[in-house]
Amino acid sequence: MSKKTLVIGASLKPQRYSNIAINRLVNNKQEVVAYGLREGNVAGIEIDTKLLPYQDIHTITLYLNPQRQKAFYDYIISLNPERVIFNPGTENSELQDILKQNKIFFEKACTLVLLGINQY
Template identity: 40%
Template sequence: MKTVIIGATPNPSRYAYLAAERLENKGHEIVPVGNKPGEVFGHKILNIKDKPELADIHTVTMYVGADHFKGYEDYVLDLKPKRIIFNPGAENDLLELMAQKQGIETVHGCTLVMLGSGQY
């Protein structure tokens, strides 16, 4: 089962990059998805505009706020994740409501803290 990082970036000063690093270090398979080209830890960042088809997704961890995510809600739901984590600053009431209606667990939390405390 994979973790999709929405808002993935090759910029090491960003939280999405740190999450990718820590997920990899803990043995989680990651799929970075963003709007800028690049690579993170040997994984090409897939362009969200292409709405790449992905399978076996357990978690989507969000690093993009609602204002910059309009029109992609259905894409995330079509991934059929078991859980969506809304990291601080990436809250999205519409996506959260849509996910909950489909029985997807939604979490307001920090992926980095969850990994560090064993809650991931």
């Protein structure tokens, strides 16, 4: 079953984990949308540079450090995802508390590992 995923912090640079994640999500037949600072295309997915009101987001996977995440708190809550994945280096207790208050599940995990072990 496809879990529509929003990648926040998407990069056009192939060596970046967000870029690798987009490729792996697409290869695993997941529906993907992406937000980043620069427009472009990764694995056929257009990177949006505006925060769009996406519908039916199942998972948000974060590739932003905690300081940069602050500007996205309200946006993340507004999308009402079923879960948020804090990839290594993105762990943020403040956002985790906000997610708890809004009854949004989160996990500290690596999207690439979850995909690799079929636990996505």
